[in-house]
Amino acid sequence: MRISKGALLIVIAFIAPLIVELRTVLAWVNVELTVLESVVLGIGLIGVILVWALWPQSQSNGTESAETK
Amino acid sequence: MTNTYIESFPAEAKVVRAAFYSSFLALAIGGLFGIIQTLHRTGYYRFMDSADYYTVLTAHGVLLAITFTIFFLVGVFTWATTTSLDRPVEDIRFTWAWYGLMVVGTVLTAIPIFAGFTDSEMSASVLFTFYAPLQGHPLFYFGLVLFVVGTWLAGVDWFRSWWAWKQEHPDKRIPLPTFMVLTTTLMWYIATLGVAAAILLFLLPWSLGLVESVNPLLTRTLFWFFGHPVVYFWLMPAYMMWYVMLPKISGGKLFSDPLARVVFVLFLILSVPTGIHHQYLDPGIAEGFKFIAMTNTMFLLLPSLLTAFTVVASMEHGARQRGGTGYLGWLKALPWRDPVFAGMALAGLMFAAAGFSGMINAGMNINYLVHNTFWVVGHFHLTVGTAVALTFMAVTYWFLPQVTGKALWNRSVALGQVVLWFVGMTFMSNAMHRGGLLGIPRRTAEPQYDGFEFEAAVGSVGELDAQIALGGALLTLSLVLFFANVVGTALNSRSDDLPANEYADTLSGPSDAPLVLDNLKLWTAIAIVLVIFAYSFPLLSIIERGGLFGPELTELPVHIGLGLEYLWATTISTVTTASETVVALGAEVNW
Amino acid sequence: MSQTAEHEASNETSEHVREIGHDEFDPIGTLTLIGIYFLILVFLWFFMYFVEFLGNDPTVVSGTLVFLATGARSA
Numbered sequence: 164m165r166i167s168k169g170a171l172l173i174v175i176a177f178i179a180p181l182i183v184e185l186r187t188v189l190a191w192v193n194v195e196l197t198v199l200e201s202v203v204l205g206i207g208l209i210g211v212i213l214v215w216a217l218w219p220q221s222q223s224n225g226t227e228s229a230e231t232k
Numbered sequence: 233m234t235n236t237y238i239e240s241f242p243a244e245a246k247v248v249r250a251a252f253y254s255s256f257l258a259l260a261i262g263g264l265f266g267i268i269q270t271l272h273r274t275g276y277y278r279f280m281d282s283a284d285y286y287t288v289l290t291a292h293g294v295l296l297a298i299t300f301t302i303f304f305l306v307g308v309f310t311w312a313t314t315t316s317l318d319r320p321v322e323d324i325r326f327t328w329a330w331y332g333l334m335v336v337g338t339v340l341t342a343i344p345i346f347a348g349f350t351d352s353e354m355s356a357s358v359l360f361t362f363y364a365p366l367q368g369h370p371l372f373y374f375g376l377v378l379f380v381v382g383t384w385l386a387g388v389d390w391f392r393s394w395w396a397w398k399q400e401h402p403d404k405r406i407p408l409p410t411f412m413v414l415t416t417t418l419m420w421y422i423a424t425l426g427v428a429a430a431i432l433l434f435l436l437p438w439s440l441g442l443v444e445s446v447n448p449l450l451t452r453t454l455f456w457f458f459g460h461p462v463v464y465f466w467l468m469p470a471y472m473m474w475y476v477m478l479p480k481i482s483g484g485k486l487f488s489d490p491l492a493r494v495v496f497v498l499f500l501i502l503s504v505p506t507g508i509h510h511q512y513l514d515p516g517i518a519e520g521f522k523f524i525a526m527t528n529t530m531f532l533l534l535p536s537l538l539t540a541f542t543v544v545a546s547m548e549h550g551a552r553q554r555g556g557t558g559y560l561g562w563l564k565a566l567p568w569r570d571p572v573f574a575g576m577a578l579a580g581l582m583f584a585a586a587g588f589s590g591m592i593n594a595g596m597n598i599n600y601l602v603h604n605t606f607w608v609v610g611h612f613h614l615t616v617g618t619a620v621a622l623t624f625m626a627v628t629y630w631f632l633p634q635v636t637g638k639a640l641w642n643r644s645v646a647l648g649q650v651v652l653w654f655v656g657m658t659f660m661s662n663a664m665h666r667g668g669l670l671g672i673p674r675r676t677a678e679p680q681y682d683g684f685e686f687e688a689a690v691g692s693v694g695e696l697d698a699q700i701a702l703g704g705a706l707l708t709l710s711l712v713l714f715f716a717n718v719v720g721t722a723l724n725s726r727s728d729d730l731p732a733n734e735y736a737d738t739l740s741g742p743s744d745a746p747l748v749l750d751n752l753k754l755w756t757a758i759a760i761v762l763v764i765f766a767y768s769f770p771l772l773s774i775i776e777r778g779g780l781f782g783p784e785l786t787e788l789p790v791h792i793g794l795g796l797e798y799l800w801a802t803t804i805s806t807v808t809t810a811s812e813t814v815v816a817l818g819a820e821v822n823w
Numbered sequence: 824m825s826q827t828a829e830h831e832a833s834n835e836t837s838e839h840v841r842e843i844g845h846d847e848f849d850p851i852g853t854l855t856l857i858g859i860y861f862l863i864l865v866f867l868w869f870f871m872y873f874v875e876f877l878g879n880d881p882t883v884v885s886g887t888l889v890f891l892a893t894g895a896r897s898a
Contacts, residue, residue, distance in 0.1 A: 169569030169647065173578070176651045180585075180658045183699075187666070190690040198695055483839055487850070541857060545850040552848070555840040559855045584860060588867055598871065739845045 166216050178208050235732035237634040243324045244314050247331055248307040249635040255303035256718055262295035263711045270704030274697035285677035286357045287348035293360025297616060299338050304624050305469040306386050309413045313390045315733060316407035317397045321389060330385035337379030344369035363455040364448040373436040380424050387417040405742040406750050408489055409476050415496040416468040418756050419461060419503050422763060426457025445782035449516045449774050456507035464503040466616050470623040474543045474576060477627060480736035481573045482550025482566055489738040490745035491542045497749060498535040501759045502528055505766030512599045521770040522596055529594040571643060575626020575650035579619050586614035589665060607668020610661045618657050625714055626650055632721045639727040641720025649713040652706055660703025663696040
């Protein structure tokens with residue numbers, strides 16, 4: 164884990180406003196997303212974040228806590 | 233021995249608990265009406281007559297904006313004064329008395345609202361903005377009066393505590409939480425004069441049939457005299473929680489006690505003389521008066537931006553003490569797993585977004601674009617519906633153990649609840665804002681019209697409706713989780729392993745704050761002067777034009793001054809018309 | 824706080840690893856966040872200019888100002 168579980172949950176929650184607003188912002192530059200495309204994009208982003216967060220950090224978990232101290 | 237609030241102040245804890253439970257009951261009923269409206273408006277599920285929509289809307293508005301918020305905050309304020317002054321209330325019977333008065337007032341107000349669902353003559357579907365020409369049953373107004381008087385007495389109770397404390401500590405600074413309570417209460421006293429005048433002088437006599445008519449613009453203006461500062465009455469307790477609880481829960485200290493005092497003083501001064509910004513589209517109020525209200529409103533951004541800085545800096549202090557580093561990396565070190573923290577932080581974040589739409593509302597020109605549209609509904613669901621409501625729900629997870637002596641039922645459910653509220657409100661509020669930009673009106677059961685369709689710039693109105701319904705459903709689910717936690721906690725057995733009743737220390741303490749900040753008389757006087765500046769001329773001109781009790785009753789000049797004025801106005805208009813005719817004739821001749 | 828609770832808390836993030844006083848505390852992260860907020864604000868105001876004002880007539884207040892300045896009423 165690169166990030167605490169609580170922080171991970173918040174980051175995922177934060178995807179919601181990002182995706183919702185992104186659709187409007189993109190329309191401003193003439194990129195029109197459908198709802199389905201937005202949903203897929205959102206799920207994709209969450210997937211990327213999960214992979215990033217759960218990817219082991221170079222060494223095993225045991226040494227991680229020692230490193231931070 | 234755990235030093236919880238209930239152990240230090242067992243009698244007060246009971247009152248605070250009763251106030252909290254009263255507010256949660258209002259939240260439950262109001263929330264239920266929320267989802268009913270959402271489904272009705274969007275057309276997904278209409279099981280009632282559309283005329284009943286307005287009764288639901290009234291109950292939703294009154295129960296959430298008045299009952300839920302104010303019952304919760306009187307609990308918080310009582311906690312704040314007793315804890316920070318470290319003394320029990322002067323007379324617990326008096327405390328119960330104002331609480332009881334508020335309960336009676338709420339019940340009396342609710343009876344005519346709910347009677348609107350029946351076939352009886354009684355009803356009060358006048359919406360939360362209950363100004364004329366909508367007229368409710370007298371009981372509605374009478375209940376509101378009792379409720380407001382209850383809050384006034386609550387204020388007396390907090391002031392009594394402070395006066396008694398001051399006798400024993402003549403040279404000490406007012407503790408910060410008490411300072412916040414006192415300034416907010418003073419603001420509330422000034423603000424409620426407007427609604428008291430509107431109800432006692434006009435709406436109640438009119439509803440009882442004692443007077444034949446009222447001047448609608450006058451009652452509107454008096455309502456908004458109160459209707460804008462009331463939002464600060466909800467917001468100030470949320471701010472107090474951000475100032476005195478959030479730093480502690482983040483693991484740090486409040487960045488600056490003097491800044492916090494400045495913020496509350498600014499709110500005392502500036503909250504009231506702004507109400508006319510709700511009336512930018514009202515004919516009968518001159519542009520200049522509206523401009524003054526706009527200027528005052530823009531000044532109000534200052535204390536909110538000061539708060540953003542102080543609160544974020546306090547959180548950062550906590551994060552760095554917990555080992556956080558970097559420009560933004562410190563955010564990771566914050567206790568996101570704690571529902572109390574996560575809820576308040578998300579509420580603050582939503583409030584930053586609400587700042588954008590608030591500035592749009594406050595600007596006179598741009599307001600014309602969104603006035604009375606769904607945009608406004610989106611805006612206040614971010615402010616009172618999230619910044620305030622989510623903060624209150626989050627701190628409930630801290631307060632419940634304090635006032636019940638029982639451990640919180642489930643922290644993970646609590647965390648899920650606050651996150652779900654954030655996500656649900658994102659969907660609902662975003663669609664409301666965008667719908668408003670298309671011109672979709674607010675306060676409307678069926679916002680669809682024959683031969684006309686709103687055109688969405690992005691997506692479609694159907695998609696916006698779906699987004700609103702989705703958001704409403706998530707919010708309802710979030711409420712269910714919240715009540716599960718409240719009930720589960722109440723059913724828990726007493727615990728000895730609870731955090732102590734403490735609030736945040738400060739990095740820069742009260743000794744750094746200029747003494748003048750604690751001079752409540754001075755700030756109250758300035759606040760009153762500003763109110764007089766902002767309101768006396770608009771009110772006079774409204775009365776002069778429309779009369780105290782409506783236009784019909786002012787046909788006769790009631791005294792010589794008014795008669796002369798009338799004569800003068802007539803002369804002026806005659807002269808103007810004549811000169812215009814002359815100019816027009818001249819133009820004709822030139823042709 | 825019990826042992827287990829303390830252990831759980833330290834699992835989440837190392838709690839309170841150092842004491843930072845008034846003079847050592849440099850809220851650079853706050854400046855960063857508020858700076859981002861400020862940039863968003865400026866962008867939105869800029870954006871609003873295009874949405875609302877470009878191509879529209881001056882509204883009431885600016886109309887009055889134009890009238891005062893030039894003595895001519897804009898249509």
